[in-house]
Amino acid sequence: MFNNNVVSWGSVKQKVVTLSTAESEYISVTEGLKSAICFSNLLKNLASNSTFIELSGDNLASLILASHKSNHQASKHIDIKYHFIRNLVAKVVVKVTYVSTKQNISDMLTKVIDGSSLRHLKKLIMNPKEEC
Structure with missing residues (x-):
């Protein structure tokens, strides 16, 4: 959403098998972030003053995975391409928030x-x- 208006929405069947709901949601958050980055770059080119991307999710475990860099037993098997969100959260480019x-x-x-x-x-x- 931008200025309380929907600008993009999508639904895609995941191409990987996951072992938990948290992992599935984590992958979804990462995929959604890719679209958000494209829109953010477009807005920057149009001289918008956006400072960060806010990404909301309703699965706390996936948001914790996105916010913490530690690799523990539950996430060590997740493909590295899904972990780039952690770097963006650490750089405060992305802010992950919980939505009920x-x-x-x-x-x-x-x-x-x-x-x-x-x-x-x-x-x-x-x-x-x-x-x-």
């Missing part, structure tokens, strides 16, 4: 949700600055 499942507007396009949740998420898209 109830506030995650992407869920309306990726998960089966009930009618009241769908209405709530639609309201968030239409009025992103309002608390719903």
Whole structure:
């Protein structure tokens, strides 16, 4: 999102097999970051004053993987190409933040949700600055 407007959205089947939800979400966050970097570079060329990219996710384990450089038992097998996010977080180019499942507007396009949740998420898209 840019200025509370959706500029890009995508859904792609992952090309790798993962061993946990956290690993799958970590790979998704990294793939999303690639698009965000492209948009950020475009904005810089248009003289925007953006200082960092904020990347939100609803899986705390994947956000912790993105924020910590240590290689431990749970992440040592993950392909190195997915770890470049850690360098960008360390350089404060990227800020990873948690978004609760109830506030995650992407869920309306990726998960089966009930009618009241769908209405709530639609309201968030239409009025992103309002608390719903």
